[in-house]
Amino acid sequence: QVQLVESGGGVVQPGGSLRLSCAASGFTFSSYGMHWVRQAPGKGLEWVAFIRYDGSNKYYADSVKGRFTISRDNSKNTLYLQMNSLRVEDTAVYYCAKYMRTTGTSGFDYWGQGTLVTVSS
């Protein structure tokens, strides 16, 4: 069965860095585009970043552009999110999610359980 398991969350000071990981299993990871989506406490969902199945194309939300970097290692079935210059407003649960289709865009059919990032002094 498909599983997405995030890790790497924690407490970090403003201006600090953190790297999130998402370990994928149960599907052909190298065939699917992957995303990071976040949710601040008590707030709605915010899309953060996308990476194409082969890593050749990436998109970011304006709120994280230039500070966050999405990457993947298809040999390890793992998705990453490198977060630099963290701000208090980056505090959120971060989810990884997969596109339901291998081509084009689509909804997200599987999500991880989320990992909490808290940016606080």
Place this chain on the structure above:
Amino acid sequence: AIQLTQSPSSLSASVGDRVTITCRASQGISSALAWYQQKPGKAPKLLIYDASSLESGVPSRFSGSGSGTDFTLTISSLQPEDSATYYCQQFKSYPLTFGGGTKVEIK
């Protein structure tokens, strides 16, 4: 960026009621819309994709309709387990965006 406006932001209905949630896009997105259900402390769950296609395993009381800029999610007969927050999402163009959410409570 394409903005999605959901309404209402919250509603309270009785078991068995028909519930409708709307999602309006700031520009045409064809049928590139998905609906998700999220319960407290849990990840979102895909209900509807391509505006009207029911995800496998989702009860048939859920349905989606619309294209272009106006979309609806309908729960034909509300059940206690449907208490949750519902989000629409457009995947027509990047940045992908979500609606603000609709919290559904059971009376």
